[in-house]
Amino acid sequence: MTPSSSVSYPLQNLSVKPFNLLEACLEVLVRLFILIPFFSLLYIMTKIFQLGFPTLSWEFLTQPPVDGMTHGGIFPCIFGTLSITILMILMALPLGVAAAIYLTEYAGQGPFFRIIRAAVNNLAGVPSIIFGLFGVGFFILFMGRNIDGVLKSGLLFGQPCMLWAAATLAVLVLPVIIVSTEEALNAVPQSHRAASLALGATKWQTIRDVVLPQARGGILTGAILAISRGAGETAPILFTGCAYFLPRLPVVNLFGVIPMINPLDQFMELSYHIFIMATQSTDAAKTLPIQYATTLVLITLTFLLNLTAIVFRIYFRKKLGQVSI
Amino acid sequence: MDEQNNVEMLEERVSPSLKKIVKEKEPLVTHQTDLLPKINVQNLNVYYHTTQALKQIEIQIKPQRVTALIGPSGCGKSTFLRTLNRMNDTISGARAEGTVMIDGVNIFAPNINVVALRRLVGMVFQKSNPFPKSIFDNVAYGLRVHGIKDSNNLQERVEESLIKSALWEEVKDRLHESAMALSGGQQQRLCIARALAVNPEIVLMDEPASALDPISTAKIEELIHVLKRDYTIVIVTHNMQQAARVSDWTAYFYMGSLVEYGETKKIFTAPDKKETEDYITGRFG
Ligand SMILES: Nc1ncnc2c1ncn2[C@@H]1O[C@H](COP(=O)(O)OP(=O)(O)O)[C@@H](O)[C@H]1O
Numbered sequence: 001m002t003p004s005s006s007v008s009y010p011l012q013n014l015s016v017k018p019f020n021l022l023e024a025c026l027e028v029l030v031r032l033f034i035l036i037p038f039f040s041l042l043y044i045m046t047k048i049f050q051l052g053f054p055t056l057s058w059e060f061l062t063q064p065p066v067d068g069m070t071h072g073g074i075f076p077c078i079f080g081t082l083s084i085t086i087l088m089i090l091m092a093l094p095l096g097v098a099a100a101i102y103l104t105e106y107a108g109q110g111p112f113f114r115i116i117r118a119a120v121n122n123l124a125g126v127p128s129i130i131f132g133l134f135g136v137g138f139f140i141l142f143m144g145r146n147i148d149g150v151l152k153s154g155l156l157f158g159q160p161c162m163l164w165a166a167a168t169l170a171v172l173v174l175p176v177i178i179v180s181t182e183e184a185l186n187a188v189p190q191s192h193r194a195a196s197l198a199l200g201a202t203k204w205q206t207i208r209d210v211v212l213p214q215a216r217g218g219i220l221t222g223a224i225l226a227i228s229r230g231a232g233e234t235a236p237i238l239f240t241g242c243a244y245f246l247p248r249l250p251v252v253n254l255f256g257v258i259p260m261i262n263p264l265d266q267f268m269e270l271s272y273h274i275f276i277m278a279t280q281s282t283d284a285a286k287t288l289p290i291q292y293a294t295t296l297v298l299i300t301l302t303f304l305l306n307l308t309a310i311v312f313r314i315y316f317r318k319k320l321g322q323v324s325i
Numbered sequence: 326m327d328e329q330n331n332v333e334m335l336e337e338r339v340s341p342s343l344k345k346i347v348k349e350k351e352p353l354v355t356h357q358t359d360l361l362p363k364i365n366v367q368n369l370n371v372y373y374h375t376t377q378a379l380k381q382i383e384i385q386i387k388p389q390r391v392t393a394l395i396g397p398s399g400c401g402k403s404t405f406l407r408t409l410n411r412m413n414d415t416i417s418g419a420r421a422e423g424t425v426m427i428d429g430v431n432i433f434a435p436n437i438n439v440v441a442l443r444r445l446v447g448m449v450f451q452k453s454n455p456f457p458k459s460i461f462d463n464v465a466y467g468l469r470v471h472g473i474k475d476s477n478n479l480q481e482r483v484e485e486s487l488i489k490s491a492l493w494e495e496v497k498d499r500l501h502e503s504a505m506a507l508s509g510g511q512q513q514r515l516c517i518a519r520a521l522a523v524n525p526e527i528v529l530m531d532e533p534a535s536a537l538d539p540i541s542t543a544k545i546e547e548l549i550h551v552l553k554r555d556y557t558i559v560i561v562t563h564n565m566q567q568a569a570r571v572s573d574w575t576a577y578f579y580m581g582s583l584v585e586y587g588e589t590k591k592i593f594t595a596p597d598k599k600e601t602e603d604y605i606t607g608r609f610g
């Protein structure tokens with residue numbers, strides 16, 4: 001790029017972009033890579049929609065399966081998935097937020113807490129089947145059996161049920177909630193804590209009235225991620241509570257009148273239902289459409305749960321006067 | 326600095342005007358306590374881990390006066406200010422030795438209630454830091470923290486604080502809008518209102534106008550003039566003209582030591598120390 005005349009105009013040179021073959025190839029390659037996930041997703045969604053949508057009907061959504069699950073609906077699975085997700089987030093959110101508050105606001109930077117933080121991060125990478133086995137060992141055999149021993153309740157807690165399945169899922173999503181809550185808390189300016197403390201607020205008042213309100217959006221993001229991670233999981237609930245087929249809903253009447261979810265019962269669940277349809281079907285031709293329709297429902301449900309959390313998050317951000325989503 | 330001389334000079338010069346203030350206000354406090362310094366610092370040493378940020382500070386800060394702290398960056402002005410409301414406690418590794426008496430009470434004593442101390446000694450920070458709440462909620466925050474829930478009472482005291490901080494006229498129609506929408510100068514006056522709302526006796530200001538435009542700065546300075554009738558004000562400033570304009574007393578810090586402390590008039594016209602003169606006239610720093 002030698003200037004043609006004796007006077008050089010550097011800016012003119014800038015407008016002439018030199019061609020670099022390697023760079024051009026790389027750029028094309030990178031663009032192609034972006035297309036791979038996009039088209040995979042598009043293909044999967046189209047396929048699921050095509051094969052699943054015709055089977056969807058009001059009956060399908062509201063009726064239990066019949067005839068060896070070759071006909072009928074999947075209502076118990078929807079009910080089970082919703083219940084267990086709600087139960088999971090009810091357990092994981094307070095625990096995870098409390099842990100994150102402790103780690104960011106109270107714990108120091110000492111070696112002990114560094115190890116704890118590393119452990120939390122590594123927990124996120126543990127395969128989910130391990131959580132399932134942990135659930136059996138810790139929740140059912142250890143906690144459940146011991147509770148039964150103390151309450152003299154026979155075999156009530158010491159067996160697979162929704163409570164332990166949800167608890168297992170809660171442990172699975174705990175690192176997600178802790179990490180995103182920590183990030184949200186760290187994003188609150190230190191100067192706001194200082195302003196509050198300088199007014200004579202206690203540390204807890206500062207956390208409750210200044211830090212947490214600002215972190216709510218980020219905490220909800222954590223909840224979104226946790227739901228996405230937990231709602232579709234099969235492995236952790238495989239041994240801890242979900243049933244192949246259950247002729248009744250896991251519901252109990254409180255005081256004989258108020259119906260509520262019975263956490264001590266087993267339950268059917270969408271992703272597990274898909275799994276058994278795919279692997280243990282008695283009549284594959286008949287169950288295939290059901291399988292796709294169930295998948296469609298599961299994806300829609302997860303999406304709706306996410307959407308709710310996103311709406312909440314936008315609402316809280318608005319309330320804080322922040323513009324971005 | 327000659328201690329004996331200094332105290333005598335203090336009594337001589339301050340007592341006539343103090344009498345005036347006592348007359349104007351309710352003569353509740355006895356004459357004797359009024360002559361006592363509001364803040365009496367003895368042998369103060371402050372460390373961050375092992376480095377010493379303040380060395381053997383001795384200073385008596387007068388009630389209902391504006392005391393300016395000047396000196397080059399890193400000389401310990403902010404550290405000194407944070408010692409007075411024990412905000413240094415929140416910095417890990419910070420440690421103070423010596424005594425700081427406020428109204429005759431040593432604030433380093435083990436039985437001191439830090440929360441009560443900080444209500445008494447308010448602070449305004451260099452960078453305005455309103456909470457992302459409404460204007461009203463910002464000012465009411467400290468009141469609520471201290472247990473005031475009655476909405477009429479809150480309303481009254483929020484209004485009173487906003488009037489005191491000269492912000493009321495500008496925000497009275499939008500008290501429930503976000504404080505983040507205010508201009509920088511308004512935000513800083515809101516922070517002053519927030520600090521005044523809990524009824525402090527001392528207000529610490531760490532370069533409160535350093536990030537503001539000249540008009541906002543002038544408003545803050547005007548405000549300080551008015552506020553000193555009711556509050557003891559300690560202000561850090563980098564701006565010599567500002568120190569000269571707003572303060573009655575000036576302390577010059579250098580490398581963690583208090584080099585010279587005296588009436589602003591004297592410090593700015595005939596300082597005792599050559600270093601002070603060099604700093605003030607800009608031959609240094
Ligand atoms: N949080 C801190 N941790 C460690 N050292 C600090 C901290 N804050 C201030 N210092 C040190 O203490 C000295 C005084 O700082 P500071 O009080 O902020 O000075 P000034 O406000 O006069 O600029 C400086 O040397 C600074 O590096």
Ligand SMILES: [Mg+2]
Binds near residue numbers: 402403531
């Ligand atoms: Mg400073």
